[in-house]
Amino acid sequence: GAGVSQTPSNKVTEKGKYVELRCDPISGHTALYWYRQSLGQGPEFLIYFQGTGAADDSGLPNDRFFAVRPEGSVSTLKIQRTERGDSAVYLCASSPNGGSYGYTFGSGTRLTVV
Amino acid sequence: GENVEQHPSTLSVQEGDSAVIKCTYSDSASNYFPWYKQELGKGPQLIIDIRSNVGEKKDQRIAVTLNKTAKHFSLHITETQPEDSAVYFCAASGGSEKLVFGKGTKLTVNP
Numbered sequence: 001g002a003g004v005s006q007t008p009s010n011k012v013t014e015k016g017k018y019v020e021l022r023c024d025p026i027s028g029h030t031a032l033y034w035y036r037q038s039l040g041q042g043p044e045f046l047i048y049f050q051g052t053g054a055a056d057d058s059g060l061p062n063d064r065f066f067a068v069r070p071e072g073s074v075s076t077l078k079i080q081r082t083e084r085g086d087s088a089v090y091l092c093a094s095s096p097n098g099g100s101y102g103y104t105f106g107s108g109t110r111l112t113v114v
Numbered sequence: 115g116e117n118v119e120q121h122p123s124t125l126s127v128q129e130g131d132s133a134v135i136k137c138t139y140s141d142s143a144s145n146y147f148p149w150y151k152q153e154l155g156k157g158p159q160l161i162i163d164i165r166s167n168v169g170e171k172k173d174q175r176i177a178v179t180l181n182k183t184a185k186h187f188s189l190h191i192t193e194t195q196p197e198d199s200a201v202y203f204c205a206a207s208g209g210s211e212k213l214v215f216g217k218g219t220k221l222t223v224n225p
Contacts, residue, residue, distance in 0.1 A: 004157070031211070033211070033212070040217070040218070041217055041218070042118075042120075042203050042205070042215030042216050042217050042218050043158065043203070043213075043215050044215070045212035045213065045214070048211040048212060050211075055211065056210065056211055056212065058212075059212065091157055091158070093157075098211055099211070100146055100207040100210070100211050100212065100213055101146065101163070102160070103148075103160060103213070104160075105150075105157030105158050105159070106157050107155065107156050107157045108157050
């Protein structure tokens with residue numbers, strides 16, 4: 001596609017529920033990243049995929065967070081037992097080959113846990 | 115780990131004036147410093163970047179300078195226009211895949 005696509009754009013869920021956030025990277029980009037942006041803050045790294053494998057998941061805050069990229073294209077970020085503190089904008093980015101250069105971000109999914 | 119400090123948090127200028135945003139980083143191994151512009155409801159957009167082997171880079175009205183010794187880098191926008199109004203983020207990377215971002219600067223350009 002022309003850009004990084006994230007769905008849904010907004011998600012409201014109840015505390016304790018499970019949510020999935022989807023990212024469609026730019027076609028052909030092998031590197032995919034998830035970041036979380038809280039209100040008034042810069043994006044914070046969550047996880048990086050190179051191809052199908054999670055090469056660096058050091059930013060995932062706890063074991064309620066998990067992400068997959070089974071075919072090396074679309075990625076899904078999964079959050080179990082959501083908490084109000086999980087409320088944020090979740091951003092996905094992709095780049096042609098990785099190396100932190102030339103990120104293209106999507107518009108994000110705004111998650112609100114009530 | 116890397117820590118990036120950014121200031122000011124807000125900046126208001128008159129159209130046509132210059133704007134300067136400054137960032138400092140802590141990890142001397144960092145070698146890549148991008149700047150992103152984020153408009154309301156959108157993701158960050160890369161506007162300019164610099165690598166540690168150069169001290170300055172310019173692209174039309176936007177320039178970035180890097181002082182490796184002092185571990186700081188700055189964004190300079192000249193002849194500001196109302197459409198430059200947005201939140202600007204600096205970031206640093208030290209060879210890993212992740213970027214560490216500053217907290218952002220909200221720039222307002224008044225017509």
